[in-house]
Amino acid sequence: MDKTSDFSAMSAEERRSYIAQTAGLSQKQQSLLCQEGGLSLEAADSMIDNVIGTYSLPIGVVRGLVVNGKEYLVPMVCEEPWVVSCAEKGAELAARCGGFHATYTGSIMISQIQLTKISNPRTACLKVLEHKQEILELANQADPILVSLGGGAFDVEAKPLDTEVGGMVIVQLLVDTKDAMGANAVNTMAEKAAPLLSKITGGKSYLRILSNLAVHRLARVGVSVSCDVLGGEEVVDGILTAHAFAYHDPFRACTSNKGTMNGASPVACATGNDIRALEAGAHAYASRSGVYRPLTYWERSVSGDLEGMIELPMAVGIVGGTTKTHPMAGLLLSIMKVTSAAELGMVIAATGLAENLWTLRTLATGGLQAEFVPSLERRLEQ
Ligand code: NAD
Numbered sequence: 001m002d003k004t005s006d007f008s009a010m011s012a013e014e015r016r017s018y019i020a021q022t023a024g025l026s027q028k029q030q031s032l033l034c035q036e037g038g039l040s041l042e043a044a045d046s047m048i049d050n051v052i053g054t055y056s057l058p059i060g061v062v063r064g065l066v067v068n069g070k071e072y073l074v075p076m077v078c079e080e081p082w083v084v085s086c087a088e089k090g091a092e093l094a095a096r097c098g099g100f101h102a103t104y105t106g107s108i109m110i111s112q113i114q115l116t117k118i119s120n121p122r123t124a125c126l127k128v129l130e131h132k133q134e135i136l137e138l139a140n141q142a143d144p145i146l147v148s149l150g151g152g153a154f155d156v157e158a159k160p161l162d163t164e165v166g167g168m169v170i171v172q173l174l175v176d177t178k179d180a181m182g183a184n185a186v187n188t189m190a191e192k193a194a195p196l197l198s199k200i201t202g203g204k205s206y207l208r209i210l211s212n213l214a215v216h217r218l219a220r221v222g223v224s225v226s227c228d229v230l231g232g233e234e235v236v237d238g239i240l241t242a243h244a245f246a247y248h249d250p251f252r253a254c255t256s257n258k259g260t261m262n263g264a265s266p267v268a269c270a271t272g273n274d275i276r277a278l279e280a281g282a283h284a285y286a287s288r289s290g291v292y293r294p295l296t297y298w299e300r301s302v303s304g305d306l307e308g309m310i311e312l313p314m315a316v317g318i319v320g321g322t323t324k325t326h327p328m329a330g331l332l333l334s335i336m337k338v339t340s341a342a343e344l345g346m347v348i349a350a351t352g353l354a355e356n357l358w359t360l361r362t363l364a365t366g367g368l369q370a371e372f373v374p375s376l377e378r379r380l381e382q
Helices: 012-023 027-034 041-047 083-095 122-128 133-138 144-147 183-201 233-248 251-269 275-286 327-336 341-363 370-379
Strands: 059-067 068-077 102-104 108-116 150-162 166-176 202-213 218-225 294-300 304-314
Touching: 012 027, 012 068, 012 327, 027 327, 027 341, 059 083, 059 327, 059 341, 068 083, 068 251, 068 327, 068 341, 083 218, 083 251, 083 341, 102 341, 108 122, 108 183, 108 327, 122 133, 122 150, 122 166, 133 150, 133 166, 166 183, 183 202, 218 341, 233 251, 233 294, 233 304, 233 341, 251 275, 251 327, 251 341, 275 304, 294 341, 304 341, 327 341
Parallel strands: none
Antiparallel strands: 059 068, 102 218, 108 166, 108 202, 150 166, 218 304, 294 304
Protein backbone atom coordinates (compact mmCIF):
# COMPACT_ATOMS: atom_id res chain seq x y z
CA MET A 1 0.00 0.00 0.00
CA ASP A 2 1.56 3.34 -0.90
CA LYS A 3 1.59 6.45 1.22
CA THR A 4 -0.90 8.30 -0.91
CA SER A 5 -3.67 5.76 -0.21
CA ASP A 6 -6.67 7.31 1.43
CA PHE A 7 -5.99 6.32 5.01
CA SER A 8 -9.13 8.00 6.32
CA ALA A 9 -11.33 6.00 3.92
CA MET A 10 -10.02 2.65 5.23
CA SER A 11 -11.75 0.67 7.95
CA ALA A 12 -10.16 0.80 11.42
CA GLU A 13 -8.92 -2.80 10.91
CA GLU A 14 -7.28 -1.86 7.59
CA ARG A 15 -5.63 1.15 9.18
CA ARG A 16 -4.39 -1.02 12.02
CA SER A 17 -2.76 -3.50 9.68
CA TYR A 18 -1.25 -0.66 7.60
CA ILE A 19 0.34 0.81 10.74
CA ALA A 20 1.47 -2.63 11.95
CA GLN A 21 3.17 -3.20 8.60
CA THR A 22 4.67 0.29 8.32
CA ALA A 23 5.95 0.35 11.90
CA GLY A 24 7.09 -3.30 11.73
CA LEU A 25 5.11 -4.41 14.79
CA SER A 26 5.68 -7.89 16.22
CA GLN A 27 2.78 -10.37 16.55
CA LYS A 28 2.64 -9.61 20.28
CA GLN A 29 2.44 -5.87 19.64
CA GLN A 30 -0.26 -6.40 17.02
CA SER A 31 -2.40 -8.37 19.43
CA LEU A 32 -1.97 -5.67 22.07
CA LEU A 33 -3.14 -3.07 19.54
CA CYS A 34 -6.24 -5.22 18.96
CA GLN A 35 -7.08 -5.31 22.67
CA GLU A 36 -9.24 -2.23 22.80
CA GLY A 37 -8.01 -0.07 25.68
CA GLY A 38 -4.96 -2.29 26.14
CA LEU A 39 -5.03 -2.03 29.93
CA SER A 40 -5.86 -4.89 32.28
CA LEU A 41 -7.71 -4.19 35.50
CA GLU A 42 -4.67 -5.45 37.36
CA ALA A 43 -2.37 -2.94 35.61
CA ALA A 44 -4.92 -0.16 36.14
CA ASP A 45 -5.09 -0.99 39.84
CA SER A 46 -1.34 -0.49 40.13
CA MET A 47 -1.50 2.95 38.50
CA ILE A 48 -3.95 5.02 40.58
CA ASP A 49 -5.99 4.73 43.78
CA ASN A 50 -9.50 3.33 44.28
CA VAL A 51 -9.73 1.76 40.82
CA ILE A 52 -13.12 0.39 39.73
CA GLY A 53 -12.49 -0.07 36.01
CA THR A 54 -10.82 1.37 32.92
CA TYR A 55 -11.92 3.97 30.35
CA SER A 56 -10.98 3.78 26.67
CA LEU A 57 -10.41 6.59 24.20
CA PRO A 58 -9.74 6.39 20.46
CA ILE A 59 -6.16 6.22 19.15
CA GLY A 60 -5.74 8.05 15.84
CA VAL A 61 -2.53 8.26 13.82
CA VAL A 62 -1.11 11.21 11.92
CA ARG A 63 1.01 10.10 9.00
CA GLY A 64 3.75 12.08 7.35
CA LEU A 65 4.83 14.51 10.08
CA VAL A 66 8.38 15.43 9.08
CA VAL A 67 10.72 16.77 11.77
CA ASN A 68 14.39 17.40 11.04
CA GLY A 69 14.09 15.33 7.88
CA LYS A 70 12.63 12.25 9.60
CA GLU A 71 9.07 11.15 8.85
CA TYR A 72 6.95 10.09 11.81
CA LEU A 73 3.77 8.17 12.45
CA VAL A 74 2.27 10.12 15.33
CA PRO A 75 -0.31 8.43 17.57
CA MET A 76 -2.87 10.71 19.21
CA VAL A 77 -5.30 9.76 21.97
CA CYS A 78 -8.26 12.10 22.32
CA GLU A 79 -12.02 12.38 22.08
CA GLU A 80 -12.44 15.51 19.93
CA PRO A 81 -13.56 14.74 16.35
CA TRP A 82 -11.28 16.75 14.02
CA VAL A 83 -8.09 17.02 16.06
CA VAL A 84 -6.24 14.23 14.24
CA SER A 85 -7.18 15.36 10.76
CA CYS A 86 -6.19 19.00 11.50
CA ALA A 87 -2.75 17.83 12.63
CA GLU A 88 -2.40 15.58 9.60
CA LYS A 89 -3.36 18.32 7.17
CA GLY A 90 -0.98 20.78 8.85
CA ALA A 91 1.77 18.15 8.73
CA GLU A 92 1.09 17.57 5.04
CA LEU A 93 1.37 21.29 4.20
CA ALA A 94 4.64 21.48 6.13
CA ALA A 95 6.01 18.31 4.52
CA ARG A 96 5.41 19.78 1.05
CA CYS A 97 7.78 22.59 2.08
CA GLY A 98 10.53 20.54 3.74
CA GLY A 99 8.82 19.78 7.06
CA PHE A 100 9.48 21.12 10.54
CA HIS A 101 12.90 21.92 11.94
CA ALA A 102 13.32 21.53 15.67
CA THR A 103 15.74 21.89 18.58
CA TYR A 104 15.58 20.97 22.24
CA THR A 105 17.35 22.72 25.09
CA GLY A 106 17.93 19.55 27.13
CA SER A 107 15.90 17.74 29.81
CA ILE A 108 16.52 20.31 32.52
CA MET A 109 13.95 20.38 35.32
CA ILE A 110 13.69 22.80 38.23
CA SER A 111 13.19 21.44 41.74
CA GLN A 112 12.17 23.96 44.41
CA ILE A 113 12.83 23.93 48.15
CA GLN A 114 11.01 26.55 50.19
CA LEU A 115 12.82 27.75 53.33
CA THR A 116 10.80 29.93 55.70
CA LYS A 117 11.17 31.97 58.88
CA ILE A 118 14.29 33.65 57.54
CA SER A 119 14.87 37.22 58.69
CA ASN A 120 17.79 37.88 56.34
CA PRO A 121 16.81 36.09 53.08
CA ARG A 122 19.44 37.76 50.87
CA THR A 123 22.34 36.77 53.13
CA ALA A 124 20.85 33.28 53.39
CA CYS A 125 20.86 33.03 49.58
CA LEU A 126 24.58 33.80 49.50
CA LYS A 127 25.24 31.09 52.07
CA VAL A 128 23.31 28.57 49.98
CA LEU A 129 25.42 29.36 46.92
CA GLU A 130 28.64 29.02 48.96
CA HIS A 131 27.59 25.40 49.70
CA LYS A 132 26.68 24.56 46.10
CA GLN A 133 28.92 21.48 45.68
CA GLU A 134 27.84 19.95 48.99
CA ILE A 135 24.14 20.46 48.10
CA LEU A 136 24.58 18.92 44.64
CA GLU A 137 26.42 15.89 46.01
CA LEU A 138 23.69 15.26 48.56
CA ALA A 139 20.86 15.69 46.03
CA ASN A 140 22.54 13.33 43.59
CA GLN A 141 22.76 10.60 46.23
CA ALA A 142 18.98 10.32 45.76
CA ASP A 143 19.28 9.02 42.18
CA PRO A 144 22.45 7.05 41.41
CA ILE A 145 20.84 5.60 38.25
CA LEU A 146 20.24 9.05 36.78
CA VAL A 147 23.78 10.12 37.74
CA SER A 148 25.23 6.98 36.12
CA LEU A 149 23.46 7.97 32.88
CA GLY A 150 25.16 11.37 32.90
CA GLY A 151 22.22 13.21 34.43
CA GLY A 152 21.43 14.54 37.90
CA ALA A 153 21.53 17.86 39.72
CA PHE A 154 24.20 20.18 38.28
CA ASP A 155 23.40 23.68 39.52
CA VAL A 156 21.87 25.51 42.47
CA GLU A 157 19.99 28.82 42.43
CA ALA A 158 18.66 30.75 45.42
CA LYS A 159 16.18 33.63 45.40
CA PRO A 160 14.73 35.71 48.25
CA LEU A 161 10.97 36.17 48.53
CA ASP A 162 9.43 38.86 50.71
CA THR A 163 5.90 37.71 51.45
CA GLU A 164 2.98 38.58 53.73
CA VAL A 165 3.97 35.65 55.95
CA GLY A 166 7.60 36.69 56.21
CA GLY A 167 10.92 36.34 54.41
CA MET A 168 11.64 33.16 52.51
CA VAL A 169 14.41 31.67 50.44
CA ILE A 170 13.54 29.53 47.45
CA VAL A 171 16.36 27.21 46.45
CA GLN A 172 16.18 25.73 42.96
CA LEU A 173 18.07 22.63 41.92
CA LEU A 174 18.63 22.36 38.19
CA VAL A 175 18.48 18.70 37.28
CA ASP A 176 19.17 16.94 34.00
CA THR A 177 16.57 14.17 33.96
CA LYS A 178 17.72 12.71 30.62
CA ASP A 179 14.97 10.52 29.15
CA ALA A 180 12.64 10.75 32.17
CA MET A 181 9.96 13.37 32.70
CA GLY A 182 11.63 13.55 36.08
CA ALA A 183 8.97 14.70 38.55
CA ASN A 184 9.57 11.87 41.01
CA ALA A 185 13.32 12.08 40.48
CA VAL A 186 13.60 15.80 41.26
CA ASN A 187 11.08 15.69 44.11
CA THR A 188 13.21 13.03 45.80
CA MET A 189 16.31 15.16 45.32
CA ALA A 190 14.57 18.17 46.88
CA GLU A 191 13.56 16.10 49.89
CA LYS A 192 17.09 14.76 50.26
CA ALA A 193 18.72 18.23 50.12
CA ALA A 194 16.17 20.01 52.35
CA PRO A 195 17.66 19.21 55.81
CA LEU A 196 21.10 20.50 54.71
CA LEU A 197 19.48 23.67 53.33
CA SER A 198 17.66 24.23 56.63
CA LYS A 199 20.97 23.90 58.43
CA ILE A 200 22.76 26.33 56.08
CA THR A 201 20.06 29.01 56.20
CA GLY A 202 18.60 28.49 59.67
CA GLY A 203 15.19 28.34 57.95
CA LYS A 204 12.44 25.75 58.13
CA SER A 205 11.93 23.77 54.95
CA TYR A 206 8.34 23.43 53.76
CA LEU A 207 7.58 22.62 50.13
CA ARG A 208 10.00 20.39 48.24
CA ILE A 209 8.67 19.86 44.74
CA LEU A 210 9.38 20.41 41.06
CA SER A 211 8.21 23.41 39.10
CA ASN A 212 6.07 22.56 36.08
CA LEU A 213 7.21 25.82 34.50
CA ALA A 214 10.07 24.02 32.74
CA VAL A 215 11.74 27.06 31.18
CA HIS A 216 15.05 25.25 30.73
CA ARG A 217 13.38 22.33 28.96
CA LEU A 218 12.07 23.83 25.76
CA ALA A 219 11.23 22.30 22.41
CA ARG A 220 11.50 24.89 19.64
CA VAL A 221 10.03 24.15 16.23
CA GLY A 222 9.94 26.24 13.08
CA VAL A 223 8.27 25.85 9.71
CA SER A 224 8.18 27.76 6.45
CA VAL A 225 5.18 27.19 4.19
CA SER A 226 5.13 28.68 0.74
CA CYS A 227 2.34 31.07 -0.15
CA ASP A 228 1.38 28.85 -3.13
CA VAL A 229 1.13 25.69 -1.05
CA LEU A 230 -1.06 27.54 1.45
CA GLY A 231 -3.44 28.70 -1.28
CA GLY A 232 -2.26 32.23 -2.02
CA GLU A 233 -1.58 35.61 -0.51
CA GLU A 234 -5.06 36.01 0.90
CA VAL A 235 -4.64 32.89 2.99
CA VAL A 236 -1.32 34.15 4.35
CA ASP A 237 -3.00 37.49 5.15
CA GLY A 238 -5.84 35.65 6.89
CA ILE A 239 -3.49 33.59 9.04
CA LEU A 240 -1.45 36.65 10.02
CA THR A 241 -4.61 38.59 10.84
CA ALA A 242 -5.86 35.72 13.01
CA HIS A 243 -2.47 35.55 14.72
CA ALA A 244 -2.47 39.31 15.41
CA PHE A 245 -5.89 38.95 17.06
CA ALA A 246 -4.54 36.19 19.34
CA TYR A 247 -1.32 38.06 20.09
CA HIS A 248 -3.19 41.13 21.34
CA ASP A 249 -6.26 39.56 22.95
CA PRO A 250 -5.86 36.98 25.76
CA PHE A 251 -9.43 35.77 25.18
CA ARG A 252 -8.49 34.72 21.65
CA ALA A 253 -4.95 33.62 22.74
CA CYS A 254 -6.50 31.16 25.19
CA THR A 255 -8.53 29.51 22.42
CA SER A 256 -5.59 29.59 20.03
CA ASN A 257 -3.47 27.82 22.65
CA LYS A 258 -6.24 25.31 23.32
CA GLY A 259 -6.08 24.54 19.60
CA THR A 260 -2.30 24.22 19.63
CA MET A 261 -2.45 21.89 22.65
CA ASN A 262 -5.10 19.90 20.70
CA GLY A 263 -2.07 18.74 18.73
CA ALA A 264 0.45 18.37 21.55
CA SER A 265 -1.56 16.87 24.44
CA PRO A 266 -3.04 13.85 22.61
CA VAL A 267 0.51 12.77 21.64
CA ALA A 268 1.62 13.18 25.25
CA CYS A 269 -1.41 11.14 26.32
CA ALA A 270 -0.73 8.40 23.76
CA THR A 271 2.84 8.04 25.02
CA GLY A 272 1.86 7.81 28.70
CA ASN A 273 3.03 11.30 29.59
CA ASP A 274 1.53 13.66 32.14
CA ILE A 275 -0.78 15.93 30.12
CA ARG A 276 -1.62 18.09 33.13
CA ALA A 277 2.08 18.84 33.63
CA LEU A 278 2.49 19.68 29.94
CA GLU A 279 -0.59 21.92 29.86
CA ALA A 280 0.32 23.73 33.11
CA GLY A 281 3.83 24.44 31.79
CA ALA A 282 2.53 25.58 28.40
CA HIS A 283 -0.05 28.04 29.74
CA ALA A 284 2.31 29.47 32.37
CA TYR A 285 4.94 29.90 29.64
CA ALA A 286 2.39 31.68 27.47
CA SER A 287 2.16 34.32 30.23
CA ARG A 288 5.90 34.78 30.77
CA SER A 289 5.89 38.38 29.46
CA GLY A 290 3.17 39.32 31.96
CA VAL A 291 0.53 39.14 29.23
CA TYR A 292 -1.03 35.85 28.09
CA ARG A 293 0.06 35.30 24.48
CA PRO A 294 -0.25 32.57 21.84
CA LEU A 295 2.30 29.74 22.09
CA THR A 296 2.90 29.98 18.35
CA TYR A 297 4.16 32.93 16.33
CA TRP A 298 3.47 33.54 12.63
CA GLU A 299 5.04 36.06 10.27
CA ARG A 300 5.61 36.69 6.56
CA SER A 301 9.04 36.08 5.04
CA VAL A 302 10.63 38.51 2.61
CA SER A 303 9.53 36.25 -0.22
CA GLY A 304 5.89 36.39 0.95
CA ASP A 305 5.76 32.89 2.46
CA LEU A 306 4.42 32.02 5.89
CA GLU A 307 6.87 31.31 8.69
CA GLY A 308 5.77 29.89 11.99
CA MET A 309 7.32 28.81 15.25
CA ILE A 310 6.47 27.38 18.61
CA GLU A 311 8.44 27.29 21.86
CA LEU A 312 7.01 24.95 24.46
CA PRO A 313 8.15 23.71 27.88
CA MET A 314 8.41 19.99 27.25
CA ALA A 315 8.54 17.90 30.43
CA VAL A 316 7.96 14.52 28.80
CA GLY A 317 9.81 11.24 29.01
CA ILE A 318 10.17 7.84 27.40
CA VAL A 319 11.12 6.07 30.64
CA GLY A 320 9.44 6.09 34.05
CA GLY A 321 5.92 7.11 35.03
CA THR A 322 3.10 5.72 32.90
CA THR A 323 5.31 5.34 29.82
CA LYS A 324 6.13 1.87 31.09
CA THR A 325 3.17 0.95 33.32
CA HIS A 326 0.60 1.38 30.52
CA PRO A 327 1.42 -1.26 27.89
CA MET A 328 -0.26 0.76 25.13
CA ALA A 329 2.01 3.75 25.83
CA GLY A 330 5.09 1.60 25.21
CA LEU A 331 3.58 0.23 22.01
CA LEU A 332 2.65 3.68 20.69
CA LEU A 333 6.14 4.97 21.47
CA SER A 334 7.54 2.15 19.37
CA ILE A 335 5.17 3.06 16.50
CA MET A 336 6.59 6.60 16.66
CA LYS A 337 10.15 5.25 16.67
CA VAL A 338 11.44 7.95 18.98
CA THR A 339 14.53 7.03 20.96
CA SER A 340 14.85 9.90 23.45
CA ALA A 341 12.79 12.36 25.46
CA ALA A 342 14.33 15.08 23.30
CA GLU A 343 13.04 13.53 20.08
CA LEU A 344 9.59 12.91 21.57
CA GLY A 345 9.44 16.50 22.81
CA MET A 346 10.28 17.92 19.39
CA VAL A 347 7.64 15.72 17.70
CA ILE A 348 5.00 16.76 20.26
CA ALA A 349 5.76 20.45 19.72
CA ALA A 350 5.76 19.99 15.93
CA THR A 351 2.34 18.31 16.14
CA GLY A 352 1.10 21.34 18.11
CA LEU A 353 2.43 23.67 15.43
CA ALA A 354 0.90 21.53 12.65
CA GLU A 355 -2.47 21.62 14.42
CA ASN A 356 -2.29 25.40 14.82
CA LEU A 357 -1.24 25.86 11.19
CA TRP A 358 -4.22 23.97 9.77
CA THR A 359 -6.67 25.44 12.29
CA LEU A 360 -5.60 28.99 11.41
CA ARG A 361 -5.74 28.21 7.70
CA THR A 362 -9.26 26.84 8.12
CA LEU A 363 -10.41 29.77 10.26
CA ALA A 364 -8.91 32.21 7.79
CA THR A 365 -10.77 30.61 4.87
CA GLY A 366 -14.07 28.78 5.38
CA GLY A 367 -14.22 28.24 9.17
CA LEU A 368 -13.95 25.08 11.28
CA GLN A 369 -17.65 24.25 11.36
CA ALA A 370 -18.00 24.66 7.60
CA GLU A 371 -15.01 22.38 6.97
CA PHE A 372 -15.60 19.66 9.53
CA VAL A 373 -19.27 19.44 10.47
CA PRO A 374 -20.40 17.98 7.10
CA SER A 375 -17.80 15.19 7.38
CA LEU A 376 -18.79 14.54 10.99
CA GLU A 377 -22.46 14.35 9.99
CA ARG A 378 -21.59 11.91 7.21
CA ARG A 379 -19.71 9.77 9.74
CA LEU A 380 -22.63 9.80 12.20
CA GLU A 381 -25.07 8.82 9.46
CA GLN A 382 -23.06 5.70 8.61
P1 NAD B 1 10.10 7.60 37.54
O1 NAD B 1 10.55 7.92 38.90
O2 NAD B 1 9.11 6.49 37.36
O3 NAD B 1 11.35 7.29 36.59
C1 NAD B 1 12.47 8.10 36.53
C2 NAD B 1 13.69 7.31 36.97
O4 NAD B 1 14.03 6.32 36.02
C3 NAD B 1 14.93 8.17 37.07
O5 NAD B 1 14.93 8.86 38.31
C4 NAD B 1 16.05 7.18 36.92
O6 NAD B 1 16.44 6.66 38.17
C5 NAD B 1 15.42 6.06 36.10
N1 NAD B 1 15.95 5.96 34.71
C6 NAD B 1 16.22 4.80 34.06
N2 NAD B 1 16.63 5.05 32.81
C7 NAD B 1 16.62 6.39 32.64
C8 NAD B 1 16.95 7.27 31.56
N3 NAD B 1 17.38 6.80 30.37
N4 NAD B 1 16.82 8.59 31.73
C9 NAD B 1 16.38 9.08 32.91
N5 NAD B 1 16.08 8.32 33.99
C10 NAD B 1 16.18 6.97 33.86
O7 NAD B 1 9.43 8.83 36.82
P2 NAD B 1 9.75 10.38 36.76
O8 NAD B 1 10.06 10.68 35.33
O9 NAD B 1 10.72 10.83 37.78
O10 NAD B 1 8.33 11.00 37.15
C11 NAD B 1 7.29 11.02 36.22
C12 NAD B 1 5.97 10.78 36.92
O11 NAD B 1 5.80 11.69 38.01
C13 NAD B 1 4.81 11.02 36.00
O12 NAD B 1 3.97 9.88 36.07
C14 NAD B 1 4.11 12.23 36.60
O13 NAD B 1 2.72 12.17 36.38
C15 NAD B 1 4.44 12.12 38.04
N6 NAD B 1 4.40 13.34 38.88
C16 NAD B 1 4.20 14.59 38.35
C17 NAD B 1 4.18 15.71 39.18
C18 NAD B 1 4.02 17.08 38.57
O14 NAD B 1 4.11 17.21 37.36
N7 NAD B 1 3.80 18.14 39.35
C19 NAD B 1 4.38 15.55 40.55
C20 NAD B 1 4.59 14.26 41.06
C21 NAD B 1 4.62 13.17 40.22
